[in-house]
Amino acid sequence: MKKIIIAIDGFSSCGKSTMAKDLAREVGYIYIDTGAMYRAVTLYCIEHNLFNADGTIREEELKTQMQDIHISFRLDAETQRPVTYLNGVDVENRIRTMEVSSRVSPVATLGFVREALVRQQQEMGKDKGIVMDGRDIGTVVFPDAELKIFVTASAEIRARRRYDELKAKGEEASFEEILHNVEERDRIDQNREVSPLRKADDAVLLDNSNMTIAEQKEWLKRQFDKAVHV
Numbered sequence: 001m002k003k004i005i006i007a008i009d010g011f012s013s014c015g016k017s018t019m020a021k022d023l024a025r026e027v028g029y030i031y032i033d034t035g036a037m038y039r040a041v042t043l044y045c046i047e048h049n050l051f052n053a054d055g056t057i058r059e060e061e062l063k064t065q066m067q068d069i070h071i072s073f074r075l076d077a078e079t080q081r082p083v084t085y086l087n088g089v090d091v092e093n094r095i096r097t098m099e100v101s102s103r104v105s106p107v108a109t110l111g112f113v114r115e116a117l118v119r120q121q122q123e124m125g126k127d128k129g130i131v132m133d134g135r136d137i138g139t140v141v142f143p144d145a146e147l148k149i150f151v152t153a154s155a156e157i158r159a160r161r162r163y164d165e166l167k168a169k170g171e172e173a174s175f176e177e178i179l180h181n182v183e184e185r186d187r188i189d190q191n192r193e194v195s196p197l198r199k200a201d202d203a204v205l206l207d208n209s210n211m212t213i214a215e216q217k218e219w220l221k222r223q224f225d226k227a228v229h230v
């Protein structure tokens with residue numbers, strides 16, 4: 001069967017990576033979480049004092065240090081889930097904290113950061129057989145992807161899902177703080193100059209506000225089957 005590229009974009013915390021990971025596992029494709037890459041750069045900035053006290057980024061310093069930032073993914077042998085590595089260190093849990101969530105979207109507005117990460121993402125998908133999720137996959141990274149999905153759900157539902165996830169991990173965060181973060185990231189992501197978040201004209205829209213994880217998984221598998229059989 002021919003191998004294709006599947007681009008899954010959409011708003012924050014709506015279930016993109018959940019459905020992308022499930023599909024990749026089921027059909028034997030590589031899964032790449034591009035949000036994890038922007039989060040890893042953000043963690044690097046936090047750990048290397050590249051944020052000023054007012055939250056702005058020391059752009060020139062980050063620019064010269066981009067060549068020292070190496071991001072990779074390895075499958076966890078036990079869970080078979082991908083784990084994000086930053087310069088050889090497992091940062092999977094640290095990139096999911098509220099601190100990183102609250103700083104990542106400004107980092108993702110920087111053209112030189114996007115250029116470096118998009119180049120790596122295109123390289124990762126050059127042999128196809130890949131499911132990639134993010135904000136600009138169907139519009140910029142792989143504009144010729146054979147299957148493009150754009151996912152959304154109401155902001156309250158997305159914040160509730162993220163709240164439940166963080167609570168299960170034992171991280172303290174209020175629902176209001178998470179809702180604010182989700183809305184703020186959507187605002188920055190949609191309004192940035194470079195590669196703003198938008199639905200590609202040829203993407204299939206999925207509002208999963210009232211869908212279970214199992215239902216959206218089946219829906220995506222049907223889209224995949226259709227795309228590979230044309």
Ligand SMILES: Nc1ncnc2c1ncn2[C@@H]1O[C@H](COP(=O)(O)OP(=O)(O)O)[C@@H](O)[C@H]1O
Nearest residue numbers: 012013014015016017018161162165211212213
């Ligand atoms: N349809 C759904 N119903 C309820 N919870 C969901 C659904 N899809 C995903 N989730 C949960 O919502 C949270 C955010 O999902 P995730 O896949 O990380 O979103 P994204 O990649 O879009 O940020 C996770 O805890 C996930 O388990």
Ligand SMILES: Nc1ccn([C@@H]2O[C@H](COP(=O)(O)OP(=O)(O)O)[C@@H](O)[C@H]2O)c(=O)n1
Nearest residue numbers: 012013034035036038105108134135136185
């Ligand atoms: N392809 C991408 C992926 C993420 N991002 C940025 O990275 C942030 C974190 O992405 P993410 O996918 O981990 O976000 P969640 O929806 O999982 O919380 C987003 O809010 C965007 O600012 C981006 O600009 N382009």
